[in-house]
Amino acid sequence: MCGRYVMAKAIGDLVAEAEAEADANLELRQSWNVAPTTDVPIVLERLVEGAVRRQVHVAKWGLVPSWAKDAAVGVRAFNARSETVIEKPTFRSAVKARRCAVPAEGYYEWLAGDTPKAKKRPFYVHPADDSLIFFAGLYEWWKDPAKEDGDPEKWLLSTTILTGPSPEPDADVPVLRELHGLHDRLPLPLAKDSLAEWLDPENKDADELVEMVRAGADEVASGWELREVDAAVGNVRNDGPELVEAHSGLF
Template identity: 40%
Template sequence: MCGRYATSRTPATLVDDFEADLGDLFEDTGADYNLAPTKLAPLVVQRTGEDTVRRELVTAKWGLVPSWAKDPSIGNRLINARSETVAEKPSFRKAFAKRRAIVPADGFYEWYQPEGEPGAKRKPPKQPFFMSAESGLGLAGLYEFWKDPEGAWLLTYTILTTSAEGEDGRIHDRAPLIVEPDVASRWLAAEPWPEALDHLVPATPGVLRTWPVSTEVNNVRNNGPELVEPIPIEGE
């Protein structure tokens, strides 16, 4: 799964990297090196007008709230969508068909549970790892609009995941899907594309670099570029 990530690109850099405009729903929330569910983050979407199609940057809350939800707290449980079932699940199928997005990220965190010594009563603490690409990532996402009883709109999103393979699968069995630039336009387009997921790239070895980072990332109140800096692991 993807439950914590980092995003630090400036609005100007995001505009260049994703060939997008700043939309009227965009708010610069600044760099966030410990982005957790329910926080606001930049999102790339495609908006269609009467005569125009525009790729835009918007700001959304992490944790998808379906349009039919009675309570927005459901979004706390919908931070990820399994790619294997996303087209059928009631919470995601409409968004998958019509509201696909790209989530800009520097990289994401996963936690590895060491085996520990045989016979030990307690397992060693989990070790966080940061998984990143040099030029940053565009994670596959979905977005939704939800209207509260007072008439205010809430924009939310989720990140698609798949099975992790190879060495990264040893750290965690799920990984986010990546949208490469050559399929970005079609991924974002609100048009039928049954084989869409076949054109996304699993965040696996050969795509990402992975290194251990400080356990300071465990606390969501900690936030800064030092969280993604590599650290030595004892005994290695």
């Protein structure tokens, strides 16, 4: 799964790496401890005057489908299981037409202890070359019935990150075996050559696209590294570059 991640790069760096465009007034808050329900950047493609444009937007992390009566449903929908995303009512409309990429510098995962009472140990998972991860995501627009037309907060843009099974325990690449031991779920990254296909708003073949992402995830993850970090990351109020620094876990 993905419950916390890091996105502290400047908007200019994100736009350049995503090969996208952004509104001049777009503001992104640096965070080394991004948590569900907070505002996060997403990359999407949409038709503008007959041409497909790749853009960076800000969305709330936790998908709120258009038919929801209350935005609170997004609290439970910050991840979407790739195995069921096409059938689940919350996600099945978005996966056909509103796909996005959620950029991150890395994410946190907690390793369970050997006994029920043992403390979980947090690890920071990130690309070895410090490039961005682009997680496969979905987005939705939700209209708040409690707000008046013309209210700038009438429409809510929200997002979710797809997950899949972790790599096999006998994978040839050491980091993939580490990921298997860390957690049984993996937030699904997009390979560079798959990004455009996933974002393409005119491609409606959701089954094929989800399978493409699942099939390419291990290859992308083989370029990642893991390092143990301090348990301070477990508190969302803690937010700073020290959270990704190595921690021995011995004390």
